[in-house]
Amino acid sequence: MQSVHSTAINKTIRENDGRVIRMMFTTSQQDAIRTRLADLARPVVIKFFETSLDCPTCPEIRRLLQEVADLSDHVTLEVYNLYTDDEEARRYGVDKAPAIVLTDEQGENYGIRFYGAPSGYEFATLLEDIRMVADGASGLSDTTKARLAELKHPVDLKVFVTPTCPYCPAAVRLAHQFALESPLVTASMVEATEFPEWANRFNVYGVPKTVINDSEAWSLEGAAPEAMLLEQVMQTQA
Structure with a gap:
C-alpha cells in the first residue's frame, strides 16, 4: 500500500469560485485511501470527541477524519463535545480529548480507541482498524481467540x-x-507527546509501551508478539 502518513500531508487546491481550500491529502494519497476502504463489508462510524478547551490538535484531527470519511461511502464521522455530550462520552469510556472511537452502524462499542492524533505511522493503523471493524474479524490465531474467551475480568490496554x-x-x-x-x-x-502527564504517570521513556490495567507490573516495552501479550493479559486474571 502506498504511504499515506498524515504528518507530511497538506495540499492547497483552488475551487472554481477562487476560494482556497487546504487539503490534508494529495490526489495520489486520496486514491490510495479510497482504494483501501473501497470494499468494506459493512459501514463503520468514526466517533470523534473534541473540546474547544486545551485541545490545539482537535481542529486538524477533525478535518483529517472528515476527509477520510469523504473518501468512502461506508465510513461516517460523528463529532461530539467531550463535556456537553458527556452521556455519549461515558457510553464509550472516553474521558479525555482528542479521542477517536470506532463502532459499527449501530454504535457497538468494541473498545477500540485512539487518544491523540492518528498521525505519522499511526494513520495506517487507523485505516487497518476501520477495515477490521467492517470485517468483524480480529485476525488473531485460534489459540489466542480461545484463551481470550476464558477472560472473566475486564482488561484495559x-x-x-x-x-x-x-x-x-x-x-x-x-x-x-x-x-x-x-x-x-x-x-x-x-x-x-499529546498526553505527557499520562505518559509520565506510567514512566514512558520509550515507545511503544503497553500498560495493562494501569499497572507497571503488567507493562510491556517494545512491539510484543501476540503470544507474549496474551500471556500478560491472562496473568491479570489470576
Whole structure:
C-alpha cells in the first residue's frame, strides 16, 4: 500500500469560485485511501470527541477524519463535545480529548480507541482498524481467540506511541485486535507527546509501551508478539 502518513500531508487546491481550500491529502494519497476502504463489508462510524478547551490538535484531527470519511461511502464521522455530550462520552469510556472511537452502524462499542492524533505511522493503523471493524474479524490465531474467551475480568490496554515510531503501529494494532475479539478488553492508542502527564504517570521513556490495567507490573516495552501479550493479559486474571 502506498504511504499515506498524515504528518507530511497538506495540499492547497483552488475551487472554481477562487476560494482556497487546504487539503490534508494529495490526489495520489486520496486514491490510495479510497482504494483501501473501497470494499468494506459493512459501514463503520468514526466517533470523534473534541473540546474547544486545551485541545490545539482537535481542529486538524477533525478535518483529517472528515476527509477520510469523504473518501468512502461506508465510513461516517460523528463529532461530539467531550463535556456537553458527556452521556455519549461515558457510553464509550472516553474521558479525555482528542479521542477517536470506532463502532459499527449501530454504535457497538468494541473498545477500540485512539487518544491523540492518528498521525505519522499511526494513520495506517487507523485505516487497518476501520477495515477490521467492517470485517468483524480480529485476525488473531485460534489459540489466542480461545484463551481470550476464558477472560472473566475486564482488561484495559494502553499503548503509548509517537508519530515517528515505526514499531508502534504493530503494538497498537495487536491491542485493538484483542479488543475486537473480546468484549472484556478495551485498547487505547495514546499519543505520548499529546498526553505527557499520562505518559509520565506510567514512566514512558520509550515507545511503544503497553500498560495493562494501569499497572507497571503488567507493562510491556517494545512491539510484543501476540503470544507474549496474551500471556500478560491472562496473568491479570489470576
